[in-house]
Amino acid sequence: MEQRWGLPVVAWPARLRPNFWDLVALPLVIGLVALIAWAGKEMNVPFKPGEQIAISLDPWKLPEYGLRTVMRMGIALAVSLVFSLGYAAIAAKSRRAEKLLIPILDILQSVPILGFLSITVTGFIALFPGSLLGYECASIFAIFTSQAWNMTFSLYQSFRAVPQDLREAARMYHLSPWSSFWRLEVPYAIPQLVWNMMMSMSGGWFFVVASEAITVANQNTMLPGIGSYIALASAEGNLAAVGYAILAMLAFILIYDQLLFRPLLAWSQRFKVEAVTEGEGERAWFLTMMQRAGIFHFVALVGDRLADFWSRATTAKAFQERAERPPSPWTAWIDTAWVVFLVLLALYALWEVTSFVRSEIVLAEVGRVFLYTVATFLRVSVLIALASAIWVPIGVWIGLRPAVAHRAQPIVQFAAAFPANLFFPPVVYLIKTFSLNPEIWLSVLMILGAQWYILFNVIAGTLALPTDYQYAASNFGVRRWLWWRRLILPAIFPAYVTGAITASGGAWNASIVSEVAQFGPDKFEATGIGAYIARYTADGDFPRIVLGVTMLSLFVLAFNRLFWRRLYAVAEERLRLD
């Protein structure tokens, strides 16, 4: 019987003997352990607020900085995973908790990353006085906020979508809620989750500069990492250093991809309920190594035995599964009371926020902030339209050529991870040289990271179009504009909408890092909510940060609810291919 990684294995001692793959595996494992130990030590060095950590632009420091950044991202990803498992499980299981948790998640998703950072950082620093650890935690938290929400949403949706017959089978064979969570619900969610983890990682890289610059009480602290390196290189106008940073980032994203996401993606294939279609069979050398090397088999065996012990310990107390009860007459009353409570809570929170903001800000400023948000809104809308006009044809072109599409996918993914700050130098240079209007040309920065989601989804949508349709279209002589209007555009519409929603969210979020651009002595600013939040974050002006972040979140929420969700519903209902 063949053994597979991560599953209950039947003891098979021959498998545990060292083999060739162990030669590769052993140094990697030891290296990883050493890295964790080193990073742990570095994160916990003594540090007082107001001190400065010297960041060097020496390219040989980049591996070290990169490792620090990668460690933070790894920790943030792990925390995101734990958080999203718990949050999504509660939201999916409790109807009442769901009413509170899902709207909160919706709002959290629309709050820009910098908003979280500036509001929470003091708390983290107070937690570990006299140590750098507080700053590190704040940075990890900022990365976490750029990763966790979409993972949580994906898990929540997967948990809700577990097929009824599998649920019934789990209950029929007396799986306890605990083991059915791990044996049924989590495995079912894994393919979507892995995909979202990759997207999250891209998000983390995109904000790498923002997450490593911690501002407390007008003191700007740069944590050692690639983000700080980029920030310093931009501030000093050092083009060579920017180039090194790009190379280093490329290398680290590649390593992450090879060591973590390729294996995860290949491994997650087995959790797909439907049969794997051709071309999806992911190969990953790292996974092969893990499946072959004796050392990992030993780890798997130990893990499996522990899980076995745990599951027997938990099932031993004669678990009695109950049937679903019909709702009692009280349920309706408790539901109503719960909703009333939530509404009151929301009103109270609103009142608190208002009075906090009103303590310093006059109504006229609220009006001005509203106008700033409208300006950013216009930018986002125009940019999404422009990006669509450019990338839809290109995406269709690529999608019609599967060989090209296969190669384009990792490139697009890398492009999405590229931090906006890396584009500051060329953009600032162009604006300065040609005396361009920053109000218009800075906007380009906003869409740089987000546009790829449109391209990505259009490619996927075109790939999914059955070739029969194309044959039929060419058979009937459907060509040019008619071909676009009657075949391709309706066919890719659902995929396009999904991409555009993500892109629009990304653009809103990016407004904070893209409405102010600096390279060397040149600094340009556009009018908008992003510049507003960025400015007051640098000043540490809390009432204004709260006002800005709230306004931005409200806009994003309204935009999503009133426009994107409806469009998505139409796409789902009308234009699905099955």
Next chain:
Amino acid sequence: MPSPKSGFAWTERTVMADQPLLNAKDVSKTYRTGDTAGRLVLDHVDFALKEGEIAAILGKSGCGKSTFLRILAGLTLPTGGGVTYRGMPVIGPAQGVAMVFQTFALFPWLTVFGNVELGLEAQGVDREERRKRALAAIDLIGLDGYESAYPKELSGGMRQRVGFARALVVNPDVLLLDEPFSALDVLTAETLRGDLSELWSAKRVPTKGIVFVSHNIDEAVEMSDRVIVFDSDPGRIKAEIQVPLPRPRDPGSPAFRQIVDEAYIQITTHPSRQAGKAGGTAAPQIGIAYRLPPASIQQLMALLDSLSSEPYNGRADLPKLAESEHLSSDELFPLIETLQVLGFAQVGGGDIEATAPGRAIAEADILKRKQIFGEHLMRNVPLVAHIRRVLDERPGHSAPSARFLSELEDHLSEEDAQEVFDTVINWARYAELFAYDYDRAVLSLENP
């Protein structure tokens, strides 16, 4: 198939002789629909499974038989009455009761071995024992060699074998089968049925009783000792037919055919609807929210054509008609019900007879067919008449579909209401009684 040396460790249980394994008393189930009283899917069902018995529950789709099986399984609780298993009330899935699902319900991320082992793992059986028993069950059901395969690598028949192995490995007293063969092709289903019958009659499984839900008459008669015919809307027991034939059974034998005939008669008799209609010349009266069967016009017309021509000349034995038209009983029933409702045919004593309009429509050309069909729709389907009347009365001769859907939802679940509505739209479009704009969800009298 299985080797006799399989190391299955069956545990014998001592039971009181005349106590039923499962006993359902006065079971009712109401589903809430919207804010109204709710829809009754099971109406005072009494049922007892004796030891050593296979009972088949037969009925049209949507008659509540699956819900009833889930109540027996403890997956859902009844809203009235109760179920006992060996005298103990069933308040959740009981140890000793296992279920096989129509859709197999295998965990795709576990191997065949992992799937079979799962139930034992949940019971806290230790590793060695688990391995031994799982391998024995895999062996018994004829899956040896496939232990390390994943379900998606297997064919439907093999998957369902895993479903059976998973159920049998926990040594169940009672096996509940929810249309276990209906997702399989005919030949595969036959083989699997044969293997299961063999295991059962050779007493190679410790199972003491099987409840088996089906909508296929032949299958039910072949497998069971007793066929329980369910009536729909609300689901209740309409008839019980004993099957005293020895196993293995020959579906071609006269005794077998006679029982099948009887089942056809029982399932097509509508005591509630035909009451007070001696002779049954007119179409049965149905209410506005009657659950119209989703019959396709093409199939209806093809069936009427065959019925009116040689060798039937307007009158046919239902099992024979099913066979000659290559329709299984569950495909045939919605068509027959529709013909009855529309007044194109009458059913009695296991026979179907075309009425005068039925013969007329079979002989007519396409335009005439549409006309006759439309007339009968207006006359016999109150929902169609109602929609048409509303459209006629309205100034713009159009109305949103939501208006009629919400009326239906007063009586039916949301899904059923949608299904009935879709069926009506489909029929009315054929008869050109009214048009439906999908994009705007509006019904109207104008045709584009």
